[in-house]
Amino acid sequence: MLNRVILIGRLTRDPELRYTPSGVAVTQFTLAVDRPFSSQGGEREADFIPVVTWRQLAETCANYLRKGRLTAVEGRIQVRNYENNEGKRVYVTEVVADNVRFLESNREGGNSNGGGGSMREEPSYGGGSGRGNSTRNNQDPFSDDGKPIDISDDDLPF
Numbered sequence: 001m002l003n004r005v006i007l008i009g010r011l012t013r014d015p016e017l018r019y020t021p022s023g024v025a026v027t028q029f030t031l032a033v034d035r036p037f038s039s040q041g042g043e044r045e046a047d048f049i050p051v052v053t054w055r056q057l058a059e060t061c062a063n064y065l066r067k068g069r070l071t072a073v074e075g076r077i078q079v080r081n082y083e084n085n086e087g088k089r090v091y092v093t094e095v096v097a098d099n100v101r102f103l104e105s106n107r108e109g110g111n112s113n114g115g116g117g118s119m120r121e122e123p124s125y126g127g128g129s130g131r132g133n134s135t136r137n138n139q140d141p142f143s144d145d146g147k148p149i150d151i152s153d154d155d156l157p158f
Contacts, residue, residue: 003076005095007049008103009033011069015053017062027058029065031073031095050094051075061100074099 009031017027028050035045051073053061065071075097084090 005073005075005077007031007033007051007073007095009046009049009071009073011065011067011071012048013067015062015065017058025055025058025062027053027061029061031071050092051097052078052094053097053100057097057100064102065100070103072099072101072103073097074101 012030012032015027015029017025019025031049031051032046033049035047038044073095075095077093078096079091079093081089081091
């Protein structure tokens with residue numbers, strides 16, 4: 001069996017960060033994904049797909065994603081249901097993301113400094129293995145502004 005989805009679209013609003021009663025972070029946002037064709041009137045149509053992220057990925061999305069940002073989401077489709085206040089069964093289809101990528105820089109405004117970044121919910125990125133701090137020093141590795149990089153031949157693997 002295979003349940004895998006990859007979406008590229010724009011956020012319709014800022015992500016909502018919440019915590020479960022046990023303290024697990026969860027973020028919800030909606031991604032507007034253009035359809036590959038136009039309507040008979042020549043207008044582009046889009047699907048609005050709910051996305052859910054958990055744990056460190058949820059906190060990172062809440063900190064860096066904003067309304068209108070072009071974003072790629074990779075995950076699985078999940079259908080859940082619950083009974084609402086009126087006693088009716090409600091079904092919800094959503095994407096549970098395990099990888100989120102920023103596809104454009106945040107030069108247009110906002111308070112994040114991460115453009116083109118990637119977040120995965122894996123042990124090496126803070127998925128719970130305790131292999132070090134999941135947040136880096138937030139230093140730009142390309143901050144030398146185009147100056148030559150000093151690399152000796154001994155550093156090259158070939």
